[in-house]
Amino acid sequence: MIRESLRQANHRRNRLVLALAATLAIFFAALQLRADEPYARSRDYDLQHSKISLRFDLERKKVLGEVTHSLSILRDGTAKIVFDSAGLTIQKVTVNKAAAKFETTAEKLIIPLAAEAKSGDKFEITIRYEGKPTKGMYFILPDKDYPDRPSQIWTQGESEDTHYYLPTYDYPNDRLTTETILTVPASWITVSNGKLVSVGDAGKGLKTWYWKESVPSSTYLITVVAGEFDEVKDSWRGIPVTYYAPKGRGDRLPVNYGRTPAMMELFSKKFGVDYPWEKYAQVMVDDFVAGGMENSSATTNTSNSLTHPKLAPEYFTGEDDLISHELGHQWFGDLVTCKDWGDIWLNEGFATFLEAVWTEAHFGKDQADYERWNNAREWFRSSNIWNKPIVRHDFDDSSEFDGNAYGKGGWVLYMLRHQLGEDAFYRGIKHYLEVNRGKNVVTADLAKAIEEAAHINVDQFFSQWLYGAGAPKFDLSYTYDTEKHEVMLNVQQTQKVEGRVGLFRVPVEVEITTAAGPKLYNVTVSKEKQNFPLPAESAPLMVLFDKGGHILKSAEFHKEKKEWLYQLKHATDLADRADAVVALGKLKNDEEVVAALGDTLRTDKAWGVRATAADTLGQLDGVSASKLLLAALDSSDKPWVRSRVVSALGDFKDDAAVAAKLDAIAKHDDSYRARAAALQALGRLKGPKVFETLDATVAGDSPDGFLRNAALRALGSLGDDKAVPLLLEWSAAGKPIDSRTAAIRSLASLQKDNKDITKQLAGYLTEPHFPVRMAAIFALGEIPVQVMPTKIPPRVPLAKNSPPSSASKSSSTCCRK
Numbered sequence: 001m002i003r004e005s006l007r008q009a010n011h012r013r014n015r016l017v018l019a020l021a022a023t024l025a026i027f028f029a030a031l032q033l034r035a036d037e038p039y040a041r042s043r044d045y046d047l048q049h050s051k052i053s054l055r056f057d058l059e060r061k062k063v064l065g066e067v068t069h070s071l072s073i074l075r076d077g078t079a080k081i082v083f084d085s086a087g088l089t090i091q092k093v094t095v096n097k098a099a100a101k102f103e104t105t106a107e108k109l110i111i112p113l114a115a116e117a118k119s120g121d122k123f124e125i126t127i128r129y130e131g132k133p134t135k136g137m138y139f140i141l142p143d144k145d146y147p148d149r150p151s152q153i154w155t156q157g158e159s160e161d162t163h164y165y166l167p168t169y170d171y172p173n174d175r176l177t178t179e180t181i182l183t184v185p186a187s188w189i190t191v192s193n194g195k196l197v198s199v200g201d202a203g204k205g206l207k208t209w210y211w212k213e214s215v216p217s218s219t220y221l222i223t224v225v226a227g228e229f230d231e232v233k234d235s236w237r238g239i240p241v242t243y244y245a246p247k248g249r250g251d252r253l254p255v256n257y258g259r260t261p262a263m264m265e266l267f268s269k270k271f272g273v274d275y276p277w278e279k280y281a282q283v284m285v286d287d288f289v290a291g292g293m294e295n296s297s298a299t300t301n302t303s304n305s306l307t308h309p310k311l312a313p314e315y316f317t318g319e320d321d322l323i324s325h326e327l328g329h330q331w332f333g334d335l336v337t338c339k340d341w342g343d344i345w346l347n348e349g350f351a352t353f354l355e356a357v358w359t360e361a362h363f364g365k366d367q368a369d370y371e372r373w374n375n376a377r378e379w380f381r382s383s384n385i386w387n388k389p390i391v392r393h394d395f396d397d398s399s400e401f402d403g404n405a406y407g408k409g410g411w412v413l414y415m416l417r418h419q420l421g422e423d424a425f426y427r428g429i430k431h432y433l434e435v436n437r438g439k440n441v442v443t444a445d446l447a448k449a450i451e452e453a454a455h456i457n458v459d460q461f462f463s464q465w466l467y468g469a470g471a472p473k474f475d476l477s478y479t480y481d482t483e484k485h486e487v488m489l490n491v492q493q494t495q496k497v498e499g500r501v502g503l504f505r506v507p508v509e510v511e512i513t514t515a516a517g518p519k520l521y522n523v524t525v526s527k528e529k530q531n532f533p534l535p536a537e538s539a540p541l542m543v544l545f546d547k548g549g550h551i552l553k554s555a556e557f558h559k560e561k562k563e564w565l566y567q568l569k570h571a572t573d574l575a576d577r578a579d580a581v582v583a584l585g586k587l588k589n590d591e592e593v594v595a596a597l598g599d600t601l602r603t604d605k606a607w608g609v610r611a612t613a614a615d616t617l618g619q620l621d622g623v624s625a626s627k628l629l630l631a632a633l634d635s636s637d638k639p640w641v642r643s644r645v646v647s648a649l650g651d652f653k654d655d656a657a658v659a660a661k662l663d664a665i666a667k668h669d670d671s672y673r674a675r676a677a678a679l680q681a682l683g684r685l686k687g688p689k690v691f692e693t694l695d696a697t698v699a700g701d702s703p704d705g706f707l708r709n710a711a712l713r714a715l716g717s718l719g720d721d722k723a724v725p726l727l728l729e730w731s732a733a734g735k736p737i738d739s740r741t742a743a744i745r746s747l748a749s750l751q752k753d754n755k756d757i758t759k760q761l762a763g764y765l766t767e768p769h770f771p772v773r774m775a776a777i778f779a780l781g782e783i784p785v786q787v788m789p790t791k792i793p794p795r796v797p798l799a800k801n802s803p804p805s806s807a808s809k810s811s812s813t814c815c816r817k
């Protein structure tokens with residue numbers, strides 16, 4: 001799974017969104033009420049096959065179901081069969097075709113057996129039921145406010161929500177094959193797991209779609225999608241690859257999703273295990289509660305990933321992070337599944353790592369390095385997960401889908417690959433997939449597979465990075481001895497050693513560059529304080545500790561300005577140059593530094609370093625910095641750099657040249673992203689005529705209202721109460737959902753004591769539109785408690801049974817994206 005806030009942060013990657021994601025994280029961590037079961041259950045039976053037949057009562061948003069489970073008893077003396085089932089009305093149960101008694105509790109369907117069963121006994125249990133699911137299955141239908149929206153029904157099973165629409169065994173440590181038989185209006189299409197066997201007329205304007213999945217997977221990976229969709233067909237090595245968009249948006253599929261077969265090819269080759277399912281479908285749905293979900297052979301993604309064809313070229317890596325993440329899960333998560341939620345990083349860490357593998361192969365090393373460098377910084381910023389290990393079973397107070405499972409998990413696999421080498425690493429991965437395919441795994445299974453295949457013991461590595469918490473923080477310095485011709489490198493680990501955070505033992509590549517050229521040394525750091533004598537013919541021009549940034553760490557390297565300037569210009573790896581940018585950014589009021597960063601902004605070969613230089617110049621302030629940023633606009637034509645330069649200009653208050661340039665860009669520029677960034681920057685600068693510019697932009701048109709939404713967000717930063725009527729208008733039902741969420745969030749930062757606004761925001765909490773509810777929750781979180789309406793409407797998503805659990809999860813925590 002991938003969280004939508006994460007997807008967006010990755011997609012836009014600018015300071016504002018990251019700040020927003022962090023705020024949401026803190027807010028939703030507090031909302032998480034029910035923790036998922038951390039340890040796998042003991043099982044009484046093995047669910048082997050489910051035949052699921054569903055019809056829908058659209059008017060009442062009900063599911064009418066019949067499911068036949070084929071199962072085999074695992075334990076002698078089993079006297080009853082217990083399924084997970086919540087909020088469903090069970091109408092009839094048969095056991096081996098004979099009517100059977102049953103009872104229900106809030107979370108279970110219990111079927112007593114006529115006699116105690118023995119291990120190996122087989123049962124066929126049929127359950128007829130109906131219900132109006134409060135989770136797990138969602139009905140997105142036209143309504144009075146949105147009469148033209150395409151109808152969609154979709155499910156989201158992870159982590160334990162399948163049993164809200166299907167009585168079943170709802171924990172990952174069981175696997176089964178499925179038949180899914182869906183009867184829907186004749187004009188609809190459906191998507192489910194496995195092969196499409198047939199579509200037949202069902203009378204009364206209905207059709208029945210019959211899907212069959214013959215590769216076993218866990219019940220949280222079952223998917224049902226039905227509705228009015230456009231389809232685009234593709235293929236990979238003869239396997240059907242299909243993409244679906246809500247009706248009317250089919251033209252957006254190829255531009256955003258067209259690289260899927262190339263990813264399937266890359267991953268199949270890297271792993272030495274071919275894509276394992278009979279087809280690969282990706283279906284994009286509206287109001288999705290996550291960013292993406294890797295259902296076996298049939299991923300569901302948010303329709304926000306259907307970027308408008310006019311905007312899509314403005315994103316360097318497009319939606320590839322999302323697409324490669326969910327595709328990666330088809331092996332890591334679906335073919336091989338974590339046994340319990342405590343080992344969820346075996347799903348999410350791999351999927352995150354595989355985003356980088358695709359990025360590196362398709363967009364090049366600099367892009368992969370830049371993302372990894374960013375991910376490390378973001379992980380270090382999320383201090384709430386610092387003292388928690390990646391593998392843990394105590395997540396009562398937080399979500400298991402945190403920045404450790406994702407960001408740090410991905411980093412750990414990257415480090416493992418770097419330390420083992422590409423060949424040994426992938427030999428281990430291939431073996432892991434081969435011995436565990438179709439099985440559930442814990443972290444020890446990965447260590448064992450690597451050792452068996454590569455003959456390298458990884459216990460110590462796993463112990464500190466996966467079962468231990470934190471990461472090394474280094475304090476670094478060196479001296480040069482002109483007589484001994486030696487650099488003495490002083491290394492200190494400064495992380496607080498307590499709880500699960502220990503001292504780290506890490507192999508480090510140190511590069512020393514002298515007039516004679518660079519030399520690389522390998523050292524192993526393992527103690528709190530260590531000195532490493534390293535030969536150097538003359539005084540070093542540059543000393544790099546962990547050259548290229550291959551270790552998840554933070555480092556305070558005490559260097560002189562001239563060394564950082566040298567590093568900025570001459571280091572070969574992106575991470576080292578980006579580190580120099582950040583270090584130099586701490587030297588205020590230094591014209592030499594400003595000039596060097598300006599030079600980097602114009603000439604560095606990696607756009608990520610150029611963009612980081614732009615951010616840093618923005619923070620440095622001063623006339624010369626703003627001049628360099630303004631000048632760089634002439635050469636920064638790539639929207640992903642240009643928008644960052646524009647954004648940085650939003651830090652220069654009372655600079656007429658900046659304000660004029662931003663106004664001009666906001667009104668006319670080739671890049672929509674640059675225009676949006678200019679609108680936001682103007683909002684932050686709060687200049688005299690900004691309201692008029694934003695007001696006019698809201699009234700204007702752009703692809704998907706992209707500029708309008710930016711202007712609506714900017715009105716929040718502007719903080720001018722004149723905007724209230726405009727924001728109220730655009731937050732109202734009937735307006736496009738994206739514009740509404742932008743307006744709602746901005747409203748929250750205006751007139752915080754205005755009870756009418758607060759009342760209107762609280763009214764949005766009961767709306768059927770998930771993003772609107774989320775925006776309202778966020779906005780209300782900004783408002784002082786004394787202004788909150790005393791009566792919160794009954795279906796506020798704080799109540800246990802109304803929010804999608806993955807919703808809170810989808811926004812919760814993160815270090816990263």
Ligand SMILES: [Zn+2]
Binds near residue numbers: 001002329347
């Ligand atoms: Zn995921």
